[in-house]
Amino acid sequence: AQSVSQHNHHVILSEAASLELGCNYSYGGTVNLFWYVQYPGQHLQLLLKYFSGDPLVKGIKGFEAEFIKSKFSFNLRKPSVQWSDTAEYFCAVRDNDMRFGAGTRLTVKP
Amino acid sequence: ETGVTQSPTHLIKTRGQQVTLRCSSQSGHNTVSWYQQALGQGPQFIFQYYREEENGRGNFPPRFSGLQFPNYSSELNVNALELDDSALYLCASSSSAGPRLSYTFGSGTRLTVV
Numbered sequence A: 001a002q003s004v005s006q007h008n009h010h011v012i013l014s015e016a017a018s019l020e021l022g023c024n025y026s027y028g029g030t031v032n033l034f035w036y037v038q039y040p041g042q043h044l045q046l047l048l049k050y051f052s053g054d055p056l057v058k059g060i061k062g063f064e065a066e067f068i069k070s071k072f073s074f075n076l077r078k079p080s081v082q083w084s085d086t087a088e089y090f091c092a093v094r095d096n097d098m099r100f101g102a103g104t105r106l107t108v109k110p
Numbered sequence B: 001e002t003g004v005t006q007s008p009t010h011l012i013k014t015r016g017q018q019v020t021l022r023c024s025s026q027s028g029h030n031t032v033s034w035y036q037q038a039l040g041q042g043p044q045f046i047f048q049y050y051r052e053e054e055n056g057r058g059n060f061p062p063r064f065s066g067l068q069f070p071n072y073s074s075e076l077n078v079n080a081l082e083l084d085d086s087a088l089y090l091c092a093s094s095s096s097a098g099p100r101l102s103y104t105f106g107s108g109t110r111l112t113v114v
Helices: none
Strands: A003-005 A012-014 A019-021 A024-025 A030-036 A045-050 A056-058 A064-068 A073-078 A089-095 A099-101 A103-110 B004-006 B010-013 B017-025 B031-037 B044-050 B052-056 B062-067 B074-078 B087-094 B108-112
Touching: A003 A089, A003 A099, A012 A019, A019 A103, A024 A073, A030 A064, A030 A073, A045 A056, A045 A064, A045 A073, A045 B062, A073 A089, A099 B044, B004 B087, B010 B017, B017 B087, B017 B108, B044 B062, B074 B087
Parallel strands: A012 A103, B010 B108
Antiparallel strands: A003 A024, A019 A073, A030 A045, A030 A089, A056 A064, A064 A073, A089 A099, A089 A103, B004 B017, B017 B074, B031 B044, B031 B087, B044 B052, B062 B074, B087 B108
């Protein structure tokens, strides 16, 4: 069965800093990878997804992620974070069902 | 296009009781998945329903059960509640059971067991 690990439990950044959140998965088949964001008190929202093709995926709100097959990784990046990016970020892999990592809490200081 | 709606939003139950949570899937979606999100953790897969049949199950005991109705709405039932069942329960829908489709999530039901 597939599984996902997120390395950072809590990340604190100042506005305009660059962001990279780690995600590694373990699954032997064709992977479908996702990043979701959960703002305080809100539902999970899709940031971006990877199915195939270009391993660099662009998402909403300036986020991007790179699929590196040899490293089983799908790290999330943003060149310059804003205070409004403060949220919980979840990496997920889907085969028949979707499995999530434990999440990374991002706090952006104004 | 309506999103995924869950009810109730908050619920307090006593240990040993039974609870039913409800989910209305997004219009056009026939697959519903349920997740348990404990505080500070990622969502844990409970089970999925596709066209009214269970289509996969995570590592949850049989006292967690579900239903899907002809209109694709769904219920999650939990019997003999335990304190550790306290969590946010999320429902997600998609337009099929295929792996390439992303989910639309509801805002969840916050269950507190005392």
